[in-house]
Amino acid sequence: xxxxxxxxxxxxxxxxxxxxxxxxxxxxxxxxxxxxxxxxxxxxxxxxxxxxxxxxxxxxxxxxxxxxxxxxxxxxxxxxxxxxxxxxxxxxxxxxxxxxxxxxxxxxxxxxxxxxxxxxxxxxxxxxxxxxxxxxxxxxxxxxxxxxxxxxxxxxxxxxxxxxxxxxxxxxxxxxxxxxxxxxxxxxxxxxxx
Amino acid sequence: xxxxxxxxxxxxxxxxxxxxxxxxxxxxxxxxxxxxxxxxxxxxxxxxxxxxxxxxxxxxxxxxxxxxxxxxxxxxxxxxxxxxxxxxxxxxxxxxxxxxxxxxxxxxxxxxxxxxxxxxxxxxxxxxxxxxxxxxxxxxxxxxxxxxxxxxxxxxxxxxxxxxxxx
Numbered sequence: 001x002x003x004x005x006x007x008x009x010x011x012x013x014x015x016x017x018x019x020x021x022x023x024x025x026x027x028x029x030x031x032x033x034x035x036x037x038x039x040x041x042x043x044x045x046x047x048x049x050x051x052x053x054x055x056x057x058x059x060x061x062x063x064x065x066x067x068x069x070x071x072x073x074x075x076x077x078x079x080x081x082x083x084x085x086x087x088x089x090x091x092x093x094x095x096x097x098x099x100x101x102x103x104x105x106x107x108x109x110x111x112x113x114x115x116x117x118x119x120x121x122x123x124x125x126x127x128x129x130x131x132x133x134x135x136x137x138x139x140x141x142x143x144x145x146x147x148x149x150x151x152x153x154x155x156x157x158x159x160x161x162x163x164x165x166x167x168x169x170x171x172x173x174x175x176x177x178x179x180x181x182x183x184x185x186x187x188x189x190x191x192x193x194x
Numbered sequence: 195x196x197x198x199x200x201x202x203x204x205x206x207x208x209x210x211x212x213x214x215x216x217x218x219x220x221x222x223x224x225x226x227x228x229x230x231x232x233x234x235x236x237x238x239x240x241x242x243x244x245x246x247x248x249x250x251x252x253x254x255x256x257x258x259x260x261x262x263x264x265x266x267x268x269x270x271x272x273x274x275x276x277x278x279x280x281x282x283x284x285x286x287x288x289x290x291x292x293x294x295x296x297x298x299x300x301x302x303x304x305x306x307x308x309x310x311x312x313x314x315x316x317x318x319x320x321x322x323x324x325x326x327x328x329x330x331x332x333x334x335x336x337x338x339x340x341x342x343x344x345x346x347x348x349x350x351x352x353x354x355x356x357x358x359x360x361x
Contacts, residue, residue, distance in 0.1 A: 027259055035243075049255070049258075053258055133234070133237040149241065152241075158204055173203075180234065183234050
């Protein structure tokens with residue numbers, strides 16, 4: 001897929017030229033996606049807006065470096081995931097959710113809105129599992145992290161990922177496989193040190 | 195993991211492989227690794243946000259983003275040093291280095307001063323030879339006694355005083 005000639009590319013070029021209407025369009029187009037990525041990773045509604053603002057501020061300041069090799073969504077996705085990990089690092093969150101920043105409303109919402117989650121697993125176990133997987137994902141590169149999240153969280157196929165990133169399908173498969181192996185090895189190391 | 199599984203791992207994890215490859219039933223190593231990957235995939239999928247999450251976003255988000263952009267301004271090279279953890283570490287290390295150099299300079303100067311004072315208080319008896327020009331005869335100054343020099347200068351002052359009064 002050619003990311004240089006699409007309608008999205010024209011929009012990006014306008015943002016690069018500091019067209020505020022174009023930037024507004026980018027924000028409105030992707031704000032829901034950015035919010036859901038952040039909330040999916042952090043499960044912290046209080047800080048989601050703050051991080052989302054930071055993501056779009058970064059998009060605004062860095063868009064001149066956007067090289068059209070990937071889709072705009074892939075690029076924004078990467079920035080968003082990095083901002084979430086920066087947040088986790090800054091707050092030195094070892095446990096993903098502390099009582100202090102996990103509201104009752106969030107807890108109820110989490111209980112009610114996750115049909116995919118096995119209800120027999122207690123909430124604290126699920127939180128520990130989320131904490132573990134976030135730790136493991138911090139052990140791989142930014143590119144690998146974004147790729148596996150786009151595959152498993154956003155549900156994109158290998159073919160779609162190839163189109164979004166500008167890489168060929170085999171490369172995507174190899175990168176995903178290596179990431180999965182790295183995650184397994186990191187899990188093994190973590191288990192041995194515990 | 196063996197190639198026949200590795201080549202189809204995405205399909206196996208996505209559950210789109212029509213039947214589990216025969217190899218998995220025979221190879222313990224591959225089946226263990228696939229099981230581990232399946233467990234991890236299930237955990238990663240839990241990072242999905244609830245469907246209705248974006249529905250209750252507060253209005254005016256774009257305005258707040260623009261406020262933030264205006265407040266932050268363009269990113270300068272100094273921001274990288276001030277805001278990043280790496281920059282802060284460099285600043286702390288530089289301060290520590292400057293402090294160490296300062297301590298070293300102060301202590302070494304003090305030691306030098308003390309050494310000079312010790313030398314001055316000592317009665318210096320040195321033999322020096324000054325050669326003035328090529329044709330000039332060598333003048334030898336032997337055993338310059340500091341106390342004698344002091345006494346002679348005192349005598350000179352007294353002599354000057356007497357001469358002055360007599361005038």
